[in-house]
Amino acid sequence: MKRHKANGHKPGAGRLQAAAMAAMTLAAAACSSVDCPVQNTVYTSYGLYKAGGERDTLRDTLTIATTRRDGTDSVLLNRSVNTTAFELPISYTDPEDTLFFTVGDTLGNVRIDTVYIKKDNYPHFESVDCNISFFHNITAVRWTRQSIDSIVVNKQHVDYDASTEHFHIYFKARR
C-alpha cells in the first residue's frame, strides 16, 4: 500500500515519546483499593410503640437471648432499661430465628416471651475485599404473649440499611 511521507521528527516528537514512556511506567504500577461499603453489617431494627402509634418506652429491664448451635445461650441485648428501640443480629442461614425476650420489673416479676422470625436468606457478594454477607426477607413472625401484645413487620427486607425499623413491637399496657 502506498505510504505518504511523514514530516519527520520535530521538537514535539521528543516530548510525545517521553509522555508515552511515562504512561507505560504508570500503567505498570498497578494500584489497589478496598471496595467495601462503610456500612457492611446486617442487623434487624426494632422499635417499641403504644397501641395509639406513639413511641413507647419500656422502663423494665429487657434482656434478649437466643440458643446457639451447641445448646448454650447467647445474650443479644443485655439488661436494657428505658428501651425505645434496639438492633439485633439475624442468623446467616437458619430458616427461623428463635429469640427469648425476658422482661423484669422492679418488683422482681419476670416474664419471658419467645419470638419466632421466619425468613428467606440470600448470600450477598460485594467484593473479594469484603466478607460475604447474608441478606434476608422476613416471611413471618409469631410470638408468645406474656408481655408482648403484638409484633408487626414494618420492613421485610434486611440488608445493610437498618435505618428503617424492621419490626414494631407493642408491649402490653403496664402500670
Add this chain to the structure above:
Amino acid sequence: MTLRQNISTSISRLAVSAVLLVAALSAHGQGKLFAIAKDSVPLLNGFAVSFDVAGPVVLALSDYGEYEAAVRLNLHNQYFPIVEVGYGMAEHDDEVTSMYYKTEAPYFRVGCDLNLLKNKHSANRLYAGVRYAFTYYKVDISRPTFQDPVWGWDTGFSVSGDQCNQHWAEVVLGLDTRLWGPLHLGWSVRYKLRLAHKDSSAGNTWYVPGYGKYGDTRIGANFNVIIDI
C-alpha cells in the same frame, strides 16, 4: 451521596472536562476540527493493528488483566474507526476474607478516534475518541465453610458459572508517536461509564473483562504497540 460517589463524580467531570478542553483548544487553533483537508492524502489511507502491553503487565503483577488487540482504519490521517477485541481474566483468592473469584471472557469495543493535531499528517498523533463496549462473562464465587458468629451454625457459599454481562461507553484521550518505519508506540487514558449490567445472583461481581473492577465508572489506560499496514 457517599464519599466514594462524590470522588467518582469529581473524577468523571475532570476526565470529561479534559477531553472537551483539548478538543476545544484544537478546534480553536485549527478552525476546522471536523473538516477534511483537500490534499494529496487519500481518504482511505491504510490501517493499523495494535497490541496493548499494559494489560499483560497488570495481569503479571496482579490477579486480573487482559490481552487486547485492535484494528484501526486510517481515514485521511484524521478519523480512525477502530475495533478492539480482548480477553480479560481474573482469579483471586483473598487471604483475609477467603473469598474466591474467577472469571475469563472476551470483550469487544467499537468506536472512532479523531486526530486533534493541527498537522494531521505528522508522524505523531494526539487523538480523542469514543467507544461502545460489551462483554458476556461467567463468574465463579465461593467461600469455604465458616461459622455464623452468633448462632454457630456452619455456613457455606458458592456460585458457579453465573451468567453476567455488561455494556459500557468510553471516552478516550491518547497519543502515539512513530518510533521507526511503520512502528508506533502510544498510550491512551479511558474514562469508562457503565451503561447496563447484569450481575451475579449473589450480588455484585468484582472484575469485569475489559472494564476493570466493578463500579459505575472507571479510569483505565492502555499502552499500545502499533504497526501501520
